[in-house]
Amino acid sequence: MSRMHKSSRGSSGSSNPVDKKQPDWLDYDEEEVAELVLKLKDEGHDPSQIGMKLRDEYGIPDVKTVTGKKVTQILEENDAQDDLPEDLSNLVEKASNIKEHLGDNKKDENAERRLSLVEAKIRRLASYYREEGRIDESWKYSRDDQ
Incomplete structure (x- = not known):
């Protein structure tokens, strides 16, 4: 699968075990x-x-x-999940870190571009999760709220 905001393809990660059954040596049930x-x-x-x-x-x-x-x-x-899915909360945290950086470095245009790309990912992912019912319909990302 290709990356969202790059022209190159993504690097592959680790692969899951081929065998889909529980290992014999595992002591946990x-x-x-x-x-x-x-x-x-x-x-x-x-x-x-x-x-x-x-x-x-x-x-x-x-x-x-x-x-x-x-x-x-x-x-x-067990009703122990977070309010926001993990990937969405990680993107929101990333955006807040970039905004904090921009507070100290106002002329960093590259960081401004990265922030707009991260915010686009947040809006796209939030739209998907709203359709799936995993986040509230009224949840909306705002640059000023963070």
């Missing part, structure tokens, strides 16, 4: 993994951070192979 996900969420981690912590610290290669559900699905079932 479905309930234990769900409890770990909720515990890590209570500690303030995002869903992507939860997946990495489970992989690196607990030796759980893939939550979906063990539980049959994604991390976000486990969080939704």
